Amino acid sequence: MSSGRRALPVRQAARRAEQRTGLTKEQWQRSVGPYISEVLAAGEHPMLARRVLEAAEPDPDAEFEFGLDCVLDGLAARVGHGPVSTRTGARPPGG
Template sequence: MTVWDRPEPPTRPAPLDRERIVAAAVALADEGGLEAVSVRKVAARLDVGPMRLYGYIATKQELFDLMVDEVYAEILPGEQPGDWREVLRVRADRTRKAALRHEWLADLLGGRPTLGPNALAVGEATLAALDGLADLDTVVRAVETVSAYVTGAIRREIADLRAERATGLSERDWQRASGPHLKKMLDTGRFPELAKFVYDGTDVDAEVSFATGLDWILDAVAAKLARPPA
């Protein structure tokens, strides 16, 4: 039985429900990451004993599942776009923005799908947008491919943000600090392609990089969907 199937216990003696528990857990994670979330800490935030929470959640993993599903409510748009590309683009963009608001989400994306109502609604809307464009296996692989790109790109961006906070160096500051060593290595002539990348490549911000990569992935998906079945 999943956490969504298990009924909540009575609220006595103090009002308590999963909604309040999840809101407290999300707030703790937003402040200090997943390591800041525990049954004891959530209980303290709610000013109740830790054992009270076990009537609502059995494990910390269930709590994480509930937290992820809570954020999925932010990902599902209020109005579904008509074009399948726009559906996938909007989902990707809203997932990235949700992860920037809740950085811990990057640590929980991927892996086994969450079965909460909000996550299922996002999955349903995504598959519905592609329904009839190709056979089911092709549609599922297309969704998996886009999801893999989105998850990887988000994790990389969040990792950069965490590194910036940990070192106290912005991306530009880090580049300046690392510049002398990198120049010395490139001047050896052993890395000509990297040298072209460093000296001639265009530097873009994370949002532009994400959108560009997503367009390329969607182009590849469109080509696959347009290909007649073998």
């Protein structure tokens, strides 16, 4: 599947959210910013704070490749061949 086809559902979801709320992604982020700041300042949700502070837009291709690697490694382990990486297409030594 091409990266464009994988990104299509993400773009469609963003478009639907914008139509539903009347806000662009950036406008929505600015509108919830004060609330998120209050939640983080309270210090009761350290994992959320970490995620927000380290947040970056995930690369759809990298996310897909990671998921595919997980599935392929699981299948390879199930049939006894060891992990197979989609990045190199090669098995590790002894695999």
